[in-house]
Amino acid sequence: MDRVDLKPPTDAVDRAADAYAAAPLLNCLLREVARPLPDDAGAGDRPVHRLPGTGRLLRVRPGRRPADPEVYANGAWHRIGHTELVKLVAEELRRLTGLPGGDLPAEMIDSRDAVAALLTARHRAAPPEDPYLRSEQSLITGHPYHPAPKARGGGPVTAWLPYAPEAHARFPLVLLGVREDLVVEEGDTRALDALGTAPPGYRLLPAHPWQLDLLARDLAPAFADRRLLRLGTTDFAAWPTAAIRTLYAPERDLFLKFSLDVRITNDIRRLWRHDLLDLRRTDTAATQAFTAMGPPAAWLSDRGYRTAAFAFEELAVLVRDGLRDHLLPGATPLLAAALAEGFEGNPLPTAADPHAWWEAYLRQVVPPALTAFADHGVVLEAHLQNTLVAVDAGGTPVQALFRDAEGTKLLPEVSRAAGWERLVYCLVVNHLSEIAAALAEHHPGLDPWPAARRELARHDLPEIPALLASPTLPGKTNLLLRWTAADGAAARYLPLPNPLATG
Structure with a gap:
């Protein structure tokens, strides 16, 4: 149920988004590029670092999540916001590497804007009551050592926010029918057949609605010639976990991992063909290792995948073990x-x-x-x-x-x-x-x-x-x-x- 309190003030959201987005970017800059100066070069409790590419001086409030960056210019320290920090990092890395950096500066800005959208959405949304789901949907900072941990591929907020775990999203899965002779699968995928009913000559294939939106133009011919059918949606909601493209259906105690043609942190998050073809061997080795160890340690097996031959990576879905058969009683x-x-x-x-x-x-x-x-x-x-x-x-x-x-x-x-x-x-x-x-x-x-x-x-x-x-x-x-x-x-x-x- 949605909350009824008012939208938070824009300036408060902006300040919070700047702080959330600056911390991991500063962590990266301090770890990978900046050179600390002697302690007596600082002012109070703020260590000073030199940026070797530009020679500029930077100081921050230190800690696990560094904050309040300042640069030295014209004989004084000047506070900079996230936008200025991105410009500082981009200039530094261009000088240091001789490379233009491609889309990364835009991704850094996109990550900060995504945080602002998430903070606003969270103010209106009720978090899940289940502590496990609440933990999976809690990561506003995300990876603490990535320059753009919350970037969502640069798309409009309306395209991705309905599927964002950080906004406490939950939604039904789209059910597709794939012509039986075009189904490719390996391992144990029986859980997929229990999600609905496919007509004769077709097999059931659940899909992430965001991925279907991204693929709409590419898949139009397959819908037109009936290689693919739309069969409605599941009668239960799935919750996106921290990985975004992996969803958990508590009613079925089932994890499903999808392809998502969006760059999240370092990679486009497709289920790549070579990884899927290696899946049974890798998962079997891990399963055998944990079986030999015995409880309480547990491995959530990626027990099989199903897809369509004409969209092998794009429509792939991976079936992962649920929690209940692995958890200790009361844990x-x-x-x-x-x-x-x-x-x-x-x-x-x-x-x-x-x-x-x-x-x-x-x-x-x-x-x-x-x-x-x-x-x-x-x-x-x-x-x-x-x-x-x-x-x-x-x-x-x-x-x-x-x-x-x-x-x-x-x-x-x-x-x-x-x-x-x-x-x-x-x-x-x-x-x-x-x-x-x-x-x-x-x-x-x-x-x-x-x-x-x-x-x-x-x-x-x-x-x-x-x-x-x-x-x-x-x-x-x-x-x-x-x-x-x-x-x-x-x-x-x-x-x-x-x-x-x-x-």
Whole structure:
């Protein structure tokens, strides 16, 4: 049910949108480009950085989400808003790389404008009562180290807002009929046939309504010659999760992942043919690894896909396990990324004993990821958005559930060294570092890293001693990745200070 309170003042929304959008962009700039100056170059508690391409000086209010950027000019510091920050970053990177940056500056602006639209929409919408769904739909900042985490492909707000998880969207799926001889599928797709009824000679194929809008012109001939039929919509609503194109239908306890021809963070979010063809092998390896481990750790299997031969990638839908068969009795799953960003009902800030809470968190999240790698050659993409952490009635972590075979890699198809670097980035840099920082922010005085060192040291992997002794960890360079138009899968890493280092 919609709220009846009035639309928030535009200036308040603009200020909030600027702050939300500036934080991840500043994180990228400070991590990948800026050079810190000595402490005595700052003013008060604001460290000063030099931008090497332009030579300009920048200072910000530091923290997990840096804020209030200022540049030095004409003998004084001047506050800049998000638009000016984008211009500053673009000028810096053009000088530094010699490249124009393509569409990235526009994506940064689009991301900020999307945040403003989301904030306005959230003011009118009621969040879901279910804490799991509330966690999936909570990410207004999104990826904390991406220059445009909320960009929606530059399309009009009216095109994407009805399907935005951050706006607490829910909607029925469109049901299509695909001529039977043109259906392509692999794995277990029986759940799709239970969504409705297809006429004789056709098979059922659910579709994301936004993707159908994007494909309207391309699919018109298939509708015209009846290779495709429109069969109405489901009689239940599906909720978009943080991934946007992955929807959860609570009534059916079913996740469905769709293609979406929109750039979100680094990639156009299609279900690419090569990934779909690899799906059974990758998912089978992950499923076997978690079966061998046993509970409480769980893998949400991507158990099959279905599509149309004439639109293989565009209309593909992937069937993923639901939650109920994997959850411990009485446990409530929560998106790990939401624990770091915050949402109503988040147990992290209210933990009575944050040390014990953190140790419980580590016990659930770290062993499955390391065991999958060491014993089964499975490199989980165990970042914040691919990990669910289930908590008991008191908010203590009791289980971790991992997902996304598309992002999972197998040894020796990637080398052990490359697989380990990817795992360390996803698990330690992207995931544990963010949860640790959020926990320390809510519980001043807490040092989360001794417990993390102890948990990692328990595991007999040859890479662990080097990890705990190394002065650096691999950090992904999303700003430079996007500026140089590199493929999102072609991750580039730079060394970051390692809080695990014992030396």
